[in-house]
Every structure is written in C-alpha cells, then in structure tokens.
Amino acid sequence: MQNISAQHFKLLATVINTIPFNKMIGLSLQSIKNNSIQMHFKMSPHLIGNYFQEILHGGVISTVLDMAGGTAVIINALQNFSEETIEELSPKLGKYSTINLNINFLRPGKGDFFIAEASVLQSGNKITFSTMNLFNSEEKMIASATGSYFIS
Amino acid sequence: MQNISAQHFKLLATVINTIPFNKMIGLSLQSIKNNSIQMHFKMSPHLIGNYFQEILHGGVISTVLDMAGGTAVIINALQNFSEETIEELSPKLGKYSTINLNINFLRPGKGDFFIAEASVLQSGNKITFSTMNLFNSEEKMIASATGSYFIS
Amino acid sequence: MQNISAQHFKLLATVINTIPFNKMIGLSLQSIKNNSIQMHFKMSPHLIGNYFQEILHGGVISTVLDMAGGTAVIINALQNFSEETIEELSPKLGKYSTINLNINFLRPGKGDFFIAEASVLQSGNKITFSTMNLFNSEEKMIASATGSYFIS
C-alpha cells in the first residue's frame, strides 16, 4: 500500500468521522505507513462491555477492525483512481461490502487508547483480502482479524 | 436450551440493556424459544454505515451477533445454576470471554427492525460454541455467524 | 435446494469420487434431501491424526467440510442449468473457488463413520454462502463450518 494523495486521505478521514457509529467510538484515521493504515480511539466508559473486568465491548473491537479492514481495501483501490476528482470518487466508495469477518480475541481489551492497523493481503478483480490487528496503549495485541471484501 | 427462571431472564435482560454500547443500538433480549434466544433492535439513522446504500454499519451487525452468541452461552450456563440467587450469579456472568467470532455478511442490512437469533451448538467444560443469525423485518437472513466462548 | 436431475447427480458424484484426495478419504456424495446434501466416509486408521486419542485428523474434517460446502454450491447452481448437457456443464464446474472457510471443532472426531451435511445460506450473482456440519455414527455433531464461494 503506497501513499494516496493528501486530498484523498482527507476525504476518507472525513467520511470515516462522519459515520455516526464511528463517531460514538471516537474512531479516526491517523496515518498510512509501513504498507498499513492506522486508526485510533480512546478508552471511554461507554465503550466498556464488561463492568466486572472493565474491558472493551467485543462489538467495539469488531466494529473497529471491520472499519480498519474496509478502509485499507478502499485506500488500496484509490491508488488505481489517483487521477479522479473527489466528486467522481465518492460514489465508488459506497460499492464495497464485507463478505466475511473473522476475529480472534487475544487479550482483554484494557488500555488508555487503542490503535488498529490494517493492510491488504491480496487484491483481485472482485475480491480483496485484508488483515487487521488491534493494539492497546501498552503495545499489546488485543485482537487479530481478517476480512474479505467484494467490489461490485 | 430450556427456559431459565423468569427472575434470571429479567436479570440478564437488564444487564444487556445497561451496557451503554448496547443501549446505543437499542438492543434488547426478547425471548427464549425453540432452543434459541431472540434479540431485537430497530433501524435508526445513527446505525447506518453506508449512506449511498442506506444499510446497517457492519459493526452494528457484528456487535449484535457477538452479544446474541454470548447471551446464549450465558443462558445455557445459567441452567446449571438454577438454585442460585442473583447475588451469587452476578460475578459469574463476568467470566465469559469470546475466543473467536466469524461473520458472513449475506445481504445488505436493510429493514425496519432486526431480530438476532442465537443457540448453543456444543457446550464443554471450558469452551462453548454458538451459532447466530440476523434477520430483517422481511424475515430475510442478513448475516450468519459462529462464536466460541471461554468460561474461566 | 431442490433435487437436480438424476443424470446431473450421477455426474457430480463421479467427479467427487475421481478426485484423488477425496478417494483417499473415501468420501462419497450420498443424497440430496431436506434442502441439504449429504456426504459419507468411514473411519479408517490412515485418517487418524492423534494416536493418543484415536481421533480424526483435523485436515480430514476440514477437507470434507470444504468439499461438502462446495458441492452444495455447485448443486445450487446446477438448478439454473437444468437444460444443459453434461458436456456443456463440465467446464462450469471448474469455475467455483472458495473465498473463506471457517471451522469450529466441537467434539473429538470419534466414530465408525461420518456424515457431512451442507446447504446454501444465500446465493448471489457472484458469491454463494454455505453452512456445513459433520456428524459421527452416533449422530453427535463433530464440527460445524461456513464457507463463502466465488463464481467466476
């Protein structure tokens, strides 16, 4: 995954922020480096799923990993449309759908903040595969996932 | 999965409602029948992930299916503790964790409301497996998932 | 899944038998009923993966469930080509590929013989989803899986 234009990155970061369910999590696109994208969110009481253990709701982890995988897939595709304007691109961003999401929950979701990292494993004509990991503020891997995505 | 006591059912429904991330989705435990549990939530603008298609955020689907699977696992275990009071039970509910969650996204998440149905496939000493399906208001299956859960 | 023609069933059963890796397992297509396909194989010393427990090799279980899921997908598609001759059909059978296979290992693989049952969950233009279960000779569910398949 190479860098996309600053303009496309900004567009995508705005789209991600605008989705209400992402806003509730506080999820934001941070950077593209080492062939991966990085997303960030902070621990917050309303993201806790288990009050006995004070750990993240599994649904928060699943949501973030699905968003990170899908964003990596879109950024991968954007590299093929680098000449297009934002107006031409926007409708294309809506044509990606998740086929399968598989998540392994490695450790309890404890931490001050969390970083999701995603990269594309293989990209074909119709189907793209991505791999995603969630790390906590102590750089421990909390969860690891893979996704397959269909481009219609 | 046989019925648990009305008191235990009410406790569990309250716990599920109290978790903020579930409250944001409007997720509620409805019933236990046909060896399965049923959970319910309504379509709402803040649950949309894709404005071009007006469909549910994948994270909403993942969250609901994980909650439904976990709830089926807990209800399955509660049957073995039918004599215990709520005070004795509460700490035990916090000791379940998801090992793996796998979700197939079968159809776009369109509908007025959604029903998640979950049942236990196999329950061992330490590990319980569940299967979960999400249906829309037209009774179409939107997503199908399996989960494995660890009881510490 | 409705019945396909006897001629198509026989063709498919032969193709499955002819694949050497299936032959080593002794895997055969048995029947189509209750909207599902059924496949069969016998326990045999060369299928054991763990001599301390005398249970099936996990790879045997994975192979059988993938074959059962793919066969359900092909039979589902054959219903749309019911007028075609075997010569016209054969090349189409080679165009199905597995996207994702997810397997939950519920119980140790003990038994005299095993039945794999598979059905289609949802079939779209390009992607078909199936669900598969493996039962032993005592009708215990040994493993449960889902698959997504791409039709090029």
Add this chain to the structure above:
Amino acid sequence: MQNISAQHFKLLATVINTIPFNKMIGLSLQSIKNNSIQMHFKMSPHLIGNYFQEILHGGVISTVLDMAGGTAVIINALQNFSEETIEELSPKLGKYSTINLNINFLRPGKGDFFIAEASVLQSGNKITFSTMNLFNSEEKMIASATGSYFIS
C-alpha cells in the same frame, strides 16, 4: 518462538511424518526461524482438486495450515518443558486440540512446491492463537489462516 532443542525438533518432525494423512501430502517440518516454523510439501497430481485449473485441493491447503498452526503451538509449549525427556513429553503432545480454524484462499494453489509458515500470536494458560500463511514456489501467498487451540 525461540529454538527448541535439536532432540525435541527431531521428535516433532518424526511425529508429523508418521501421521499417515501428512505422509500422503508429503508434509515435513523444515525449520524454525524468525519466530516461525516452516513446513514443506511438493506439488503432486494426487493433491490436485480441480483438473480444469490444475490447482491444489482446498483440503490440502486446510490440512497443511492446521498442521502448521498446531505445530507452532506445540513448539511454543515445548519451550516450557525444555528439561523433560521425550518419554515425559510424548503424552503431552496429544493434549492439544483445534478450537477454530479460519482460512482465506487468496490465490489459486499453483506451484512446484509450497511452504507453510506459522507463528504464535498469543499464548495463554489454556488457549493459544496462531497465524499461518502458505506460499508457493514463486513466493506468492496462496492462503492465510488463523487458528485457536485448547490445551487440556
């Protein structure tokens, strides 16, 4: 994953070779490096699943990835038993079972030979997670998988 003793490595390689289903594939443990284990097998006509495309049977891929993941889990555990003799160790090797195996099929299984690489993502008291990739002789990634394993 650090190196285990040469004696333990040899024991494990022999166990893997002795399992008939692995022998049919020609699967052998090759090395431990870069915190991963490497396994090897050659393309052979009896491993083909699709004669139109001349590609590996999906069951061969699943079998190899499950074996590679399980072997990484066992080697990870052996490091904690470095003082034990082979007689003491053998029964312990039989106590590992796969909970969940998830495989993404990235590319058609074409090649002269194949290398499976596996490493442990996280190892807990009872559950260990591993990640596995299959590469062909042109170093293309054919399939990517994750597994969870229970240590009884």
